[in-house]
Amino acid sequence: MWRGGFFGRFPVLGIRDFRLLLADRLIAPASAGFSIVGVSFAVLKATNSPADLSYVLAAQIAPSLVFALVGGVAADRFPPQRVIVVANLLMAIGEGTFGLLALTGKPPLWAMIALEGITGTGVAIFYPASQALLPRLVPRDLLQEASAISRLVMNVGQMAGAAVAGLLVAAAGAGWALVLCGIGMLGTIPLLLAIRGSQPVTGNEARPAAGTDGADGKAPARSMLTELREGWSEFRSHTWLWVIVAQFGVVLMAWYGAFSVLGPVVAREHLGGPAAWGAITAADAFGLIAGGLAALRFTPRRPLLFVVLTGGAIAISPLSLAMVLPLPAICLASFGLGVFVEMMMVQWTVTMARSIPSDKLARVSSYDVLGSVMAMPAGALIAGPLGAAIGVSSAQYAAAAVIVVASALALIPREIRTFRHEDAPAPPVPEDTAAVLEADPRLVAGPAPR
Numbered sequence: 001m002w003r004g005g006f007f008g009r010f011p012v013l014g015i016r017d018f019r020l021l022l023a024d025r026l027i028a029p030a031s032a033g034f035s036i037v038g039v040s041f042a043v044l045k046a047t048n049s050p051a052d053l054s055y056v057l058a059a060q061i062a063p064s065l066v067f068a069l070v071g072g073v074a075a076d077r078f079p080p081q082r083v084i085v086v087a088n089l090l091m092a093i094g095e096g097t098f099g100l101l102a103l104t105g106k107p108p109l110w111a112m113i114a115l116e117g118i119t120g121t122g123v124a125i126f127y128p129a130s131q132a133l134l135p136r137l138v139p140r141d142l143l144q145e146a147s148a149i150s151r152l153v154m155n156v157g158q159m160a161g162a163a164v165a166g167l168l169v170a171a172a173g174a175g176w177a178l179v180l181c182g183i184g185m186l187g188t189i190p191l192l193l194a195i196r197g198s199q200p201v202t203g204n205e206a207r208p209a210a211g212t213d214g215a216d217g218k219a220p221a222r223s224m225l226t227e228l229r230e231g232w233s234e235f236r237s238h239t240w241l242w243v244i245v246a247q248f249g250v251v252l253m254a255w256y257g258a259f260s261v262l263g264p265v266v267a268r269e270h271l272g273g274p275a276a277w278g279a280i281t282a283a284d285a286f287g288l289i290a291g292g293l294a295a296l297r298f299t300p301r302r303p304l305l306f307v308v309l310t311g312g313a314i315a316i317s318p319l320s321l322a323m324v325l326p327l328p329a330i331c332l333a334s335f336g337l338g339v340f341v342e343m344m345m346v347q348w349t350v351t352m353a354r355s356i357p358s359d360k361l362a363r364v365s366s367y368d369v370l371g372s373v374m375a376m377p378a379g380a381l382i383a384g385p386l387g388a389a390i391g392v393s394s395a396q397y398a399a400a401a402v403i404v405v406a407s408a409l410a411l412i413p414r415e416i417r418t419f420r421h422e423d424a425p426a427p428p429v430p431e432d433t434a435a436v437l438e439a440d441p442r443l444v445a446g447p448a449p450r
Helices: 002-008 015-049 050-061 064-077 080-104 109-137 138-171 173-187 189-193 222-234 240-273 273-296 303-315 315-323 327-355 358-373 376-390 393-410 416-419 431-439
Strands: none
Touching: 002 064, 002 376, 015 050, 015 109, 015 173, 015 189, 015 240, 015 273, 015 431, 050 109, 050 240, 050 376, 064 080, 064 109, 080 109, 080 173, 080 189, 109 138, 109 327, 109 358, 138 173, 138 273, 138 327, 173 189, 222 240, 222 273, 222 358, 222 376, 240 273, 240 303, 240 315, 240 327, 240 358, 240 376, 240 393, 240 416, 273 327, 303 327, 303 416, 315 327, 315 393, 327 358, 376 393
């Protein structure tokens, strides 16, 4: 009776594949929480240099400049859960090996950079596959509920991982946190392999090519470049999409340098070290959890306006550190920002899926992630030397100003200020998936995650 009542309240939980996905999205983010704390303090212990931390974190982001696009094409060609398996294996190898080196001595800078490059490659191919997977597992009318619950579970995992990692790093060292990250990533693989889902609609299988005689019903293989061009054409046809991606490219560049690179430096020098940084990260994740709960019911009338304004609010993050507020105040700021960021991400997820054809969603998402993170390595590389030259607080104030200006410019297009979900036409369903959808309505692809 409880089972029926609970599934009646949240019917998406009755879908087996979605429950398997939730298990993965609990374990993997918890493992990533260990990485968030472990990497920064492993580098600072080995080199005592914020500039070296800049190089290592830049190496983690740089692979997205190449492999996000590869991951987008792969997730449109193959079952996305298999692509995520590869991504998680790469992250397990990168962080697990880094942890073993940290436990056995001081790893050299080149090794830390190379291993974070492997981890970053996994992160890069994960994102577009993750975006493409959820709409293949749940019906269109349950996608906002599924996205909110999925992200809620992810944030619970990250909060728990970051909180435990902060204590573990303070007590036993960063190496153990990184080894546990690798083990956790390996533990997700059986769950992902058990997901059945729907078969992807690819250029090779979905459409007969012009000029074929149709005798065997097969189209000739299409090149990756052709598929990337299709994705780019769809991406640039939506002004709201590329403007907001450009905004977040600048916002995340400034935030990453000021928060992820210089934040651990502030924590070590003024707030109490890794335990304090774990508390700040956990507070952010706890805010994401609260935002996920709110997102189950909250729908802004103008979702794109909400996305842009939330992007501007990210300036709170470096500001709270620049002012060296007391730790509880910084945690409170991180919590509040997390609430709004999570609600924003759910709205972005729904807007993308309602506006982008399902057979192009992974490729368009790869351009989304590429544009959003392409300047983050520059932010990481600039932050350490800039903080040394003008002071950590001054660098963080400058980053906050950049975030506010970029977000104000993104409000210029009228479409962003006036767009409503009902204005978005339903993306066309490819003809050759019609039989599959008729046979199993659960596989209808609807609004998808960012």
